[in-house]
Amino acid sequence: MTELPSKGASVTVQATAMEEAKRMVDLITRPEVELTQEEAKAISLETTKNFANHINKGFLEYRKSVTEAGGYAVTEWSGQGSILKDTMGREFIDILGGFGIYCPGIRHPRIVESVKGQLDRTPQYSQEMLDPLRAHLSKLLAMLTPGDIQYGFFANSGTEAVEGAMKLAKFYTGKKGFISMLKGFHGKTLGSLSLMGKSIFRKPLLPLLEGVHHTPFGDANALEQTLASARAVGDEIAAVIIEPIQGEAGAIVPPDEFLPRLREICNHYEVLLIADEVQTGMGRTGTIFGMDHWNVTPDIMCLGKALGGGVVPISAFCPLRKSGSAWNRIPLCTPQRPAATPLPAQQLWPTFRSCWKKTFLPSQRKKENTSSINWPGSKAGIPMCFLRLGEKACSSAWNFPPMK
Numbered sequence: 001m002t003e004l005p006s007k008g009a010s011v012t013v014q015a016t017a018m019e020e021a022k023r024m025v026d027l028i029t030r031p032e033v034e035l036t037q038e039e040a041k042a043i044s045l046e047t048t049k050n051f052a053n054h055i056n057k058g059f060l061e062y063r064k065s066v067t068e069a070g071g072y073a074v075t076e077w078s079g080q081g082s083i084l085k086d087t088m089g090r091e092f093i094d095i096l097g098g099f100g101i102y103c104p105g106i107r108h109p110r111i112v113e114s115v116k117g118q119l120d121r122t123p124q125y126s127q128e129m130l131d132p133l134r135a136h137l138s139k140l141l142a143m144l145t146p147g148d149i150q151y152g153f154f155a156n157s158g159t160e161a162v163e164g165a166m167k168l169a170k171f172y173t174g175k176k177g178f179i180s181m182l183k184g185f186h187g188k189t190l191g192s193l194s195l196m197g198k199s200i201f202r203k204p205l206l207p208l209l210e211g212v213h214h215t216p217f218g219d220a221n222a223l224e225q226t227l228a229s230a231r232a233v234g235d236e237i238a239a240v241i242i243e244p245i246q247g248e249a250g251a252i253v254p255p256d257e258f259l260p261r262l263r264e265i266c267n268h269y270e271v272l273l274i275a276d277e278v279q280t281g282m283g284r285t286g287t288i289f290g291m292d293h294w295n296v297t298p299d300i301m302c303l304g305k306a307l308g309g310g311v312v313p314i315s316a317f318c319p320l321r322k323s324g325s326a327w328n329r330i331p332l333c334t335p336q337r338p339a340a341t342p343l344p345a346q347q348l349w350p351t352f353r354s355c356w357k358k359t360f361l362p363s364q365r366k367k368e369n370t371s372s373i374n375w376p377g378s379k380a381g382i383p384m385c386f387l388r389l390g391e392k393a394c395s396s397a398w399n400f401p402p403m404k
């Protein structure tokens with residue numbers, strides 16, 4: 001492991017940085033089997049040190065994979081389907097799914113193939129010419145999202161999608177307030193954080209956006225009361241934002257009447273309904289979108305995580321056709337440089353349905369002794385833990401070849 005020379009010697013530092021970069025490129029471009037035990041151990045130790053020195057020590061304290069892994073922290077090195085392998089060659093069944101990014105599994109062959117195809121042409125887009133893939137993906141989303149959803153604007157992270165949806169709601173309604181749910185989670189940039197329903201995340205950064213109210217998830221009467229009270233005091237609400245099934249809060253499924261009533265209440269009070277499907281979208285709960293369980297169409301849908309096929313970061317917010325002139329104002333005030341390539345999402349559609357259902361069949365969960373998983377009902381298939389088990393069951397469920 002190379003120690004950093006003092007920054008004063010800048011030529012030496014640059015040379016060392018070049019060597020460091022070359023060493024890592026060499027390791028990751030080499031076939032995995034060629035990694036020696038010494039190299040594997042060195043990467044693990046070095047990663048722990050780099051996290052402490054150059055990312056954040058906090059990660060080493062709260063990540064179970066670090067504290068429970070004996071001498072060598074679990075340092076992920078490769079993955080396929082439902083299996084992750086660390087540098088030491090230990091295998092783990094991935095039932096955390098990267099908190100939703102790995103909905104189609106790790107390195108799904110069709111997704112990887114399509115991304116490689118795009119990398120060989122134009123990996124990103126120039127931002128000056130028209131790019132066909134982005135336009136095509138918007139069209140696909142329009143076809144697959146419920147109701148009259150017509151457009152798509154792409155960003156990198158879920159929180160950016162939520163920020164975009166908030167801006168659009170303000171433009172469209174001319175109002176500034178929002179209602180979100182207690183324990184709700186919508187991301188950690190300042191706007192999304194204002195919607196957050198947990199004090200642990202919000203409190204250190206108060207004051208956040210004004211005009212945000214919170215009501216209990218699943219309680220339509222309470223929501224209506226909040227809207228009525230806001231109206232009574234002249235506090236204009238632009239939108240209600242909801243996770244169809246709360247993810248971060250612990251996979252909470254609302255009562256069946258909740259979302260249909262929410263839709264009616266929003267119509268009545270002329271506020272928009274934003275569905276944050278960053279966690280529940282793309283087949284995560286067994287339907288394409290979480291809202292599909294209740295056949296409710298939101299005015300704006302936010303997507304992220306699994307939209308990138310577990311391969312690239314991409315997110316989107318997608319409004320109804322009626323958003324018209326408000327929508328046209330969005331490019332002026334919303335970050336427009338998505339790092340993501342749109343193709344993974346295009347490949348994702350044909351594959352995610354069967355994959356997701358196959359992988360998390362209840363019978364398989366039992367077989368693998370994963371009974372400690374919080375599995376609150378057929379609508380919320382959101383696994384929340386990480387086990388070390390054999391690979392056989394997983395690779396067969398996914399029809400992937402076992403990892404070499």
Ligand SMILES: Cc1ncc(COP(=O)(O)O)c(C=O)c1O
Pocket residue numbers: 099156157158159160162185186187188243247248276277278279280304305
């Ligand atoms: C429902 C929901 N919305 C938004 C986000 C934020 O997504 P990101 O971390 O990509 O910004 C998350 C992240 O977990 C989420 O669960």
